[in-house]
Amino acid sequence: MAKLTLSDLYGISFTSLGTAVADWKDMVGRLDTLANSARDHMLATSNKARWSGENAGVTRDFVKKTAEEFRDAHAEAKSIWNILEDAHTELAKIQSDVKNAVDVNAKDLGIRVQDNGDGTVRCFFPHVRGDTDERTQQQLDEMRALESRVNGLIAHAEEIDDSAARALRKSHGNDVNDFGHSTYDSLDDAQQERASELAKKSLRLYKEGKELPEEELAELAQTIKYNASDPDFATAFYRDLGQEGALRFQAQLSLDGSAEGGRQLELARTIQDGMGVALSKATPRLGDEWTAELMRVGRSNISLDMVGNQVEPRGYQVLGTLLRHGKYDTEFLKRVGNDMIAFEREDPGAWPRLDGRYTGMPNFGLNLDKDGGGGFDPITGLLEAYGHNPDASTEFLRATVPGKQDGVPTMTNLEYLMGMGADGKGEGARQWIPDVAAPWAQEGDDKVFGKDALGHALEAAVTGLPYDHGPSGEHPKHTPERSEIMESVVTAVAAKPDLMHDRMADSLGRMAGEYMPEINSSLRQSNNFAGLYGSSNFDALATTEFLDTLGRNPDAYAEATLGAENYSASLMSDVVKHPDQYSGTPGENLKHISYGTGTVEGILGGARHDEIVTGGQLSDEEYNKKIQERADMFNSVFGSTVGFATERVPIAGEVINGVTEHIVGKVAEGAERNTAAETAHEAGVSSFDARKNALEQANAGVIIAGTPKGEDSLTLHRDVDTNTGEGYDHGKELQREAKDHYKRNPPE
Incomplete structure (x- = not known):
């Protein structure tokens, strides 16, 4: 056709x-x-x-x-x-x-x-003639x-x-002598009927050892893809299939698609994505009883009715693949999320995994995303769902969900998932393992995909925005609940740096960028300028050690550096444009901002230097590559706000856009100049250049902000230069002192 x-x-x-x-x-x-x-x-x-006779009837x-x-x-x-x-x-x-x-x-x-x-x-x-065709x-x-x-x-x-x-x-109906066939109130009704018809046909065929023909599978994929966001379609589809039928259908397609690859994998992936979005639209309408039955099925093994199949996943494992797609209702996530955590805490072996029979099928699994693991750990999908619902994530991470048997320690979901445990030392914390096809026990820590999802959930919880949000104007307030989670993360990572898994490093770097008011406030040397940032409960030593941990990872370093510079330049613009909103003169405030940002960059730069010199794991070039990657995304994704930690004040769009583009460009440009081989000497050169870049970027912020009335431009730039350099040196000293403190007083 x-x-x-x-x-x-x-x-x-x-x-x-x-x-x-x-x-x-x-x-x-x-x-x-x-x-x-x-x-x-x-x-x-x-x-x-009143008819009678033979013809009457x-x-x-x-x-x-x-x-x-x-x-x-x-x-x-x-x-x-x-x-x-x-x-x-x-x-x-x-x-x-x-x-x-x-x-x-x-x-x-x-x-x-x-x-x-x-x-x-x-x-x-x-x-075009004369064009280089470079894009x-x-x-x-x-x-x-x-x-x-x-x-x-x-x-x-x-x-x-x-x-x-x-x-x-x-x-x-193709019957010229008879009316009265299928009737539809809308095209959506017809599409939903067809989707349910094909899904049920697929379930029947699997029982017979057969599969849905590719043409019909493609039809189903297209129908679900373009109708998944319609609540009427989604609700009717899931009501038709039922909880167990929907999960069985999804698991059958996923396992077959991942095993066979090619066109079938592509179609199965489209269906999985669409069914996830559809479920997010349907659950608010399906009601509490429907969700309760889904939770019962979630704890049960799903018989897949597939000839020769040896896998019977839990319903929650299949559900976890769907939760990665769509924005789910807060109440639904609260019930399902806490039940999933409670269930696995009752039974550490709750989630069956593959055995040696599947060794030759490295991509075999339930999750069909191109990354994110095999899907046998459903908590990964759950955390991705929380990453798209900030309010639900904040509530979830603060919730306490004890297991039911005796001896299971009580702790918050944050403590359980991140690793602090009930005693702050890891007691009872979740043991994350690679989420891949067999032999999973031989895989390394880089296959713990759930830590990436945990980072996304943390981002959403502390920022009030979905982790993958686009450009945003006003950032949500840092409520006490959000700040409490951020403070817990700062304190925990400071005491035990390995809690920041490499897969979540970029998220923690962005979180630091969002909480620059609190970070600057905790590190400030004088209360005279407290009004610039507002109050903060962050401990200065813990904040320093947290930044030191970020600085040792290229992803985290890049995100935190971009966040610090963007926040600094935005705040500079605001104190010049709205001097009456701040105590002190604009000139004094500009100098203090440059000192504070220099301090943050000094801590990050000192950590970066130490990692290059002593760690021997990543070259300066790797750090700079990450900065460039983050810079490419930064302008289109992140806005900026300034002001008190609990009263976020958005910058006018035209101002912040100029600030962001200019500062991010400066950071990336400076990074290119810093690239050096991995030697102690050249790491020192890199550190020197990082300090120089900090000075240049601070002055770039002043150029964008403009010279306040009554200030001499040349003198102001010289003072900003001096204050930034002194702040940078102070930051490096704080970083060294923090390292010495933790060497002398290691966390128990």
Whole structure:
């Protein structure tokens, strides 16, 4: 069957379809009148007539059947009208989006969109005479995003067209002598019915040792993909399949897809992603009883009805793969999340894993994401869900969920998951193991994918924003609950640096960037400038040691450095623009800000130096590579706020955008200059250059902020330079003292 192409979708006129919709609407009205007339007059008269003889029963039955046919004709016409109207509305909207993408977005970006003739397009930058044809990473990303968007719109249009045609056939029934077949209130109803039909067919086939044909699997994947966000579709789909049926269906597709790879894996992954989003939309509507039964199934083993299969995962293990996708309701996550934790604390072997029979299948598993592990540890998926729901994550990490048997220590979920344990020394804390196919026991710590998800949940909990949020204006307040979690993390990592797993280092670096007001406040040397940052409960020594730990990891160092510089420059702009909101003169405040930021950078820089010299694990080049990677993402992802720790004050958009772009560019540019071989001498050179960069970036912040009235520009820049350097040296001294303190007084 020919594929719908860009040219088809772009050039087609939907006028005829619109006319058909209007005609069928008129037909529905006419048939409704006829059906009512047949019922109220013809049928009523027949029922009242005093007929007798051989023809009486035949005639009365004929009149009754005729009246029913009029009603069935009306129902069929209404179903056809509903389908056509929805199809017309959705296709017209998609066509408008395609034209906007091709005629406006592509043009603005200097991109050409080429129809491949197979249902896909290719986007490229046409050559212009005299142009080098070199493109920035941002330009290439925008090109790929546009190409993906247009391809998605074409595929969606084809899915609507196919669904509408299929629903029209079922409404008509291909019987010219009989009305009364399938009826639909909307195209969504037809799509949901078809999705449930195919999923149930797949379940039946697996019992027979067969699989859904690829063509039908592709149809199901497209239907779920483009309807998953519709609450009506999602609710009906999960209600039809039931809790155990839905999880069994998902597990069957996942294990087969991961084993076979190729097209089947691609389709199974699309279905898994869509079912996750659909479940997030459905659970608020399905109700408490439905969730309670899901929790019961979650604790049970799922029989997969697959010939030769030796795996019977827990329902929660399958659910964990779905929780990675979508934003789940807070109450649902509270019930399911705490039950999952309680269950595994009652039984440390709660989650069955693969044995040696699957050694030759390294990608075999329940989770079909391209990263994130095999999915046999459901806590990974649970934590990803919390990473998308900040309020739920804050509540979850502060909650206490004891196990049911005697001797299980009580602790918060944060203490259990991060490793502090009930006594702060690890007692009863969760033992994380690699989440991969057999032989998992031979895998290293880098396969503990759950720690990455834990970092995401922590980010959401302490910032009040989903970990993968896009550009944001006003940042949520640092409530006492959020700050308590952040303080616990700072204190714990300071005492035991290995609690910061490499996979969560970038998250902790971003958390530090978000909490720069509190960090600066805890490290300040004078209360005269307390109003710049507000109060903080962070311990100065613990904060220093926390920053030292971040500085030893390239990801964490890059995130924390970018956060510190961006916050500093933003605050500088604000004290100049709104001097009446701060005590002290703008000039005094600028000098203090530069000293404080220099202190933070000095701690980070000292840790970076020590890691390069003594650790021998990562070169300066690796640090700089991470900074450049983070800088590429920073401008488009993170906004900035300044002000008291509990009263976040957003900077005006045009100001902060300029600050962010300029400062991030400076940090990345400086990093390129720092690259050096891994020797003690050149590590020292790197440290010197890091100090120099701190001075340059502080002055860049002053340039953006502008010289306050009454201040001499040259003198101000010289003072900022001096204060930044003194702060940097002070930070390095704090870092050395903190190391010495912990050497003399190691945590028990």
